[in-house]
Amino acid sequence: MAILQLHADDRLLAIQTAALTPSDVSGHPYRVEAAEPFATFRMDFAAFISTLERSLESSLSAAREVAAGEERAILVSATRQEREEAEDSLDELKELARTAGVAVLDAIIQRPREFNPRYLMGEGKMREVVIRALQLGATLLIFDQELTPAQVRSISELTELKVIDRSQLILDIFARRAKSLDGKVQVELAQLKYLLPRLTGRGVQMSRLMGGIGGRGPGETKLETDRRRIRDRIAKLERELEELSRGRQQRRQKRVRAGLPIVSIVGYTNAGKSTLLNALTRSEVFTENLLFATLDTSTRRLRFPREREVIVTDTVGFIRSLPASLMGAFKSTLEELQDADLLLHLVDCATPRVEEQIRQVETILDELELGDKPRLVVFNKADLLTGLKQRNPLIFMKIRQLSRQYGAIMISAADPASLEPLLLEMERRFWPARVDPS
Numbered sequence: 001m002a003i004l005q006l007h008a009d010d011r012l013l014a015i016q017t018a019a020l021t022p023s024d025v026s027g028h029p030y031r032v033e034a035a036e037p038f039a040t041f042r043m044d045f046a047a048f049i050s051t052l053e054r055s056l057e058s059s060l061s062a063a064r065e066v067a068a069g070e071e072r073a074i075l076v077s078a079t080r081q082e083r084e085e086a087e088d089s090l091d092e093l094k095e096l097a098r099t100a101g102v103a104v105l106d107a108i109i110q111r112p113r114e115f116n117p118r119y120l121m122g123e124g125k126m127r128e129v130v131i132r133a134l135q136l137g138a139t140l141l142i143f144d145q146e147l148t149p150a151q152v153r154s155i156s157e158l159t160e161l162k163v164i165d166r167s168q169l170i171l172d173i174f175a176r177r178a179k180s181l182d183g184k185v186q187v188e189l190a191q192l193k194y195l196l197p198r199l200t201g202r203g204v205q206m207s208r209l210m211g212g213i214g215g216r217g218p219g220e221t222k223l224e225t226d227r228r229r230i231r232d233r234i235a236k237l238e239r240e241l242e243e244l245s246r247g248r249q250q251r252r253q254k255r256v257r258a259g260l261p262i263v264s265i266v267g268y269t270n271a272g273k274s275t276l277l278n279a280l281t282r283s284e285v286f287t288e289n290l291l292f293a294t295l296d297t298s299t300r301r302l303r304f305p306r307e308r309e310v311i312v313t314d315t316v317g318f319i320r321s322l323p324a325s326l327m328g329a330f331k332s333t334l335e336e337l338q339d340a341d342l343l344l345h346l347v348d349c350a351t352p353r354v355e356e357q358i359r360q361v362e363t364i365l366d367e368l369e370l371g372d373k374p375r376l377v378v379f380n381k382a383d384l385l386t387g388l389k390q391r392n393p394l395i396f397m398k399i400r401q402l403s404r405q406y407g408a409i410m411i412s413a414a415d416p417a418s419l420e421p422l423l424l425e426m427e428r429r430f431w432p433a434r435v436d437p438s
């Protein structure tokens with residue numbers, strides 16, 4: 001960029017130039033030269049441009065090399081939420097990125113005074129984010145807000161980087177984690193439905209959108225097919241899902257016919273649902289300290305003393321701003337919750353986001369029209385609270401007050417001995433008359 005300055009008094013013409021650079025010792029991603037008299041200004045423009053392009057190119061390819069092994073992302077939240085809320089959500093996005101195996105280089109919150117619908121933030125700010133990404137060698141921009149197809153397109157016009165949003169990241173995690181046929185079909189369906197409206201852009205952007213993270217699952221070849229073929233595929237998957245759901249329906253009926261009470265464990269992702277199922281029924285469902293360890297429903301029998309039995313099911317965890325397409329996809333899995341006689345709402349009471357998570361789960365249960373099901377709130381990970389009373393009495397009080405408010409039972413799924421009060425309460429709910437009050 002060059003500007004010409006004409007000084008009115010001495011009628012001297014000056015020129016000043018500036019250029020983007022990959023990075024600079026000063027830390028600025030650009031260099032501004034001093035102004036010079038235009039008359040003596042000399043520049044070999046072709047040589048200047050080719051040197052600059054070479055250096056930009058090498059910094060870009062450094063970023064691309066990383067992409068082969070590990071994706072490196074800048075997280076961006078452009079929002080008008082309260083700062084605290086935005087930070088919470090962004091922290092969770094970091095967790096999601098970690099789960100997806102993406103390294104997070106930086107996280108930026110933008111709270112624009114004026115909302116530019118093209119980029120979710122002002123164009124100037126958007127450019128700054130892109131420059132920052134280049135400097136840090138990022139391969140990916142992940143937005144905490146859902147991007148419309150048009151927004152992805154405008155942002156992609158500003159940058160070579162891949163641009164995805166929270167929904168796409170979640171879809172990607174689901175695609176990696178789906179194990180059963182059911183799960184795989186549901187995830188691919190959700191991915192294709194998410195993709196379809198975004199397929200209107202130019203081909204280049206599409207392949208950029210769909211490589212690597214955010215593009216796992218349907219696979220490159222399928223994604224290069226046209227929309228029509230995607231629609232056909234969606235129709236086929238929907239038929240398949242229907243078929244699968246008939247099988248599931250039969251299993252459900254069998255279960256209901258068996259006449260045993262059904263207890264479904266629901267809750268936010270990573271609350272410890274599978275750990276609780278394992279502890280209650282001495283089984284070995286996969287658990288992990290990453291989000292969305294479970295995608296498929298597991299069902300086990302829990303035996304109480306005196307030959308009493310209930311069926312316990314564990315299912316996919318909930319998360320805030322669950323993409324509508326995913327919610328739809330998992331509807332059939334979540335349908336099983338309709339059969340439950342009791343919902344155990346399991347809460348990780350040691351997370352700083354406990355209140356928000358309880359609220360989110362309640363909202364989702366309402367959306368699934370499960371609001372009226374008998375429910376028992378269970379605070380898990382009580383072991384992590386030891387010492388909190390001394391360390392942070394305020395937070396300790398807050399958790400105690402919350403647990404009273406929800407009539408919660410405190411347990412630690414990791415410690416089977418702590419489950420006694422929960423077992424007693426379940427027994428009391430199902431066989432009220434016969435529980436010995438002593």
Ligand SMILES: Nc1nc2c(ncn2[C@@H]2O[C@H](COP(=O)(O)OP(=O)(O)OP(=O)(O)O)[C@@H](O)[C@H]2O)c(=O)[nH]1
Nearest residue numbers: 270271272273274275288289292293294317413414
């Ligand atoms: N300290 C502690 N950790 C626990 C407890 N219960 C579960 N965890 C840990 O919490 C993490 C998540 O547990 P999971 O059982 O996989 O959680 P989940 O709710 O099934 O998670 P998703 O299937 O991902 O939704 C694991 O690392 C568990 O070891 C507990 O009582 N105390």
Ligand SMILES: [Mg+2]
Nearest residue numbers: 273274293294
């Ligand atoms: Mg689980």
